[in-house]
Amino acid sequence: MPEIWRDDAPGERRAALVENGNIVEIHMQRDTLWALGETGTGRIDRKTPSGAYVIADDNSELLLRSRISDPEGMRVTFEVTREAIAEPGRVKPAEIALRDSGVLPSLEKDALWDARLTAFAQSVISASIADGFDIALSGQSQLGSVIISFQRTKAGLVFDVDGIGSAFDINQVAAAEIARLLRLYQVGAMVMIDFVSMEAKAQRTQIAEIFDAASVVDGRPFERTAINGYGLMQVVRARPRPSVLDHLFGTRIAALSDETQAYWLLRAVAQSSGFGARTVTTRPEVATLLQSDGWATWRAQAVRLAGADMQVVADEKATGYGHVHVAQS
Template identity: 30%
Template sequence: MPEWIRERGIGETRLALVDGHDIVEARVLLDDVIPAGRLIDARLMRSGRNGLARDAAGNEYLLPAGAGRIAEGAAVTIVVTRSAIPGAEPWKRPLAKVATGADTDIASRDVRDGRLPASWNDLIEEARSGIVRFDGGELRLSPTPAMTLIDVDGTRTAEDLSMDGARAAAQAIRRLDIGGSIGIDLPTTGSKSARQAAAVAIDEALPQPFERTAVNGFGFVQIVRPRKRASLLELAQDRAAFEARDLLRRTSSEAPGARRLVAHPVVVELLERHPDWLASLARLLGGEIGLRADAKLPMSGGYAEPF
């Protein structure tokens, strides 16, 4: 029976729907990003469609549906519907709506605190590389400001690759927490039945809610899903922070004792800006944590050595 597991890390909280040793669905919640589902006390700065609210810390939230009859300047409780999305458009505000009841996200589900399976490392590599392999083919995933594009390629017949690639793409969308507008480029096939089979494969592998187009004659299908937070692909675009948090996760599972983290200079520089992360790791391991930069290492090649 699949179950949700929550792993509280340094700088982030990781959640995964695990079936045996396989991760079916995953998400990463950053400590410094207010998550979807959070209730916020704010003040209405602009009413009408695409209203604007601001909390006590100065964070601004766009209200696409407006705030009804609430007057500008009034106190209002809002619920975050999409957290801030890092990446190419950092100016975009998080989205919210006026709260009318108990709006919750993952917190409303049964979640067990624990350690995620080893397959989490494979998931991180998929997010890092944008490459997902399946039997007879592979997906190449490219996040853009407009949509996430998924290209399907392989060595099988166009008909078989279309159906299996569609299923693999749908599974990757769920596993990597991809929301918003998504385009899947399947192999072109002249068979209408093959295109219909690919569409059915998506419907079977991807749970609702979502909308999709039919697979057109060029093999392209578009999917639109709710987007509540950055996908793992988008988080991986911020390479230094992504690799720093992954290094901290891997090191936190090692035997107790002092450690020196050895990493690419950009990763070390980011860790130096987060002494709280290093202090958390020191408490977990019960020893001092040092840093050493090595320009010969790739961004993902960080490791811990005895200190």
């Protein structure tokens, strides 16, 4: 039976759908961002020819993609229809639809997250899913002699396939693995796959069909092109939420975002053992984020879970994304 492994920490909720002991999907939600289906209030900041920008009560900017007659400055009630998504070089704001405040139920992050998990499996246990991020962090999956590399771009996620042996054999392995990775990391929007080129159209058709068959278990509808003579195939899915890759890297291409580094340091504090105070040493940019007013709630949660005080030290020479030291008491 499928089950959910839940691995929450201050400010960052994450969980994995597990089948036969294998992680097949990873889901994430960060509490500093508006969640899909969440409701709130704000004011119309500025109108555009096709909609408006709304400033929510937490001062975040949201995008309304429908024309309205309401004037700028008017207060409105909204529901999030697409979460904010970070892409290389930019962040696309969350999109909303206006709702009647008199009939709209109040939907908050806790309830939305619980409903999201129970929709996949009734059995939910607490367990670490850290191993599920290994391929995402490396940007590469290797199966025998077949190497599948991937990278985020402004246009979408790009896969490159390489290996030793016949192009058809390499592509068979790659097609199934790429379908698995797209499900694992919940990748939406545009995906470009650069298979090893094959001259025979029949072989290209077979590889596309292998991808289709491997994608059946995903459940998310998609459209794709045929594989052309150069080995290129395009896949498109809806993207109502950021993928795991979007969460991890933010506006960067292949380096963890400052937000991810801050979340993971708070996670380390919350999961640390010992009685002494925790000292978090990290780069100045991450230290500033951790000490900001907007992160006060998550700092307090980490301190409560650790059962000890926490201080943040900025160090330009900090390696990786920093470390947590537990004082000897």
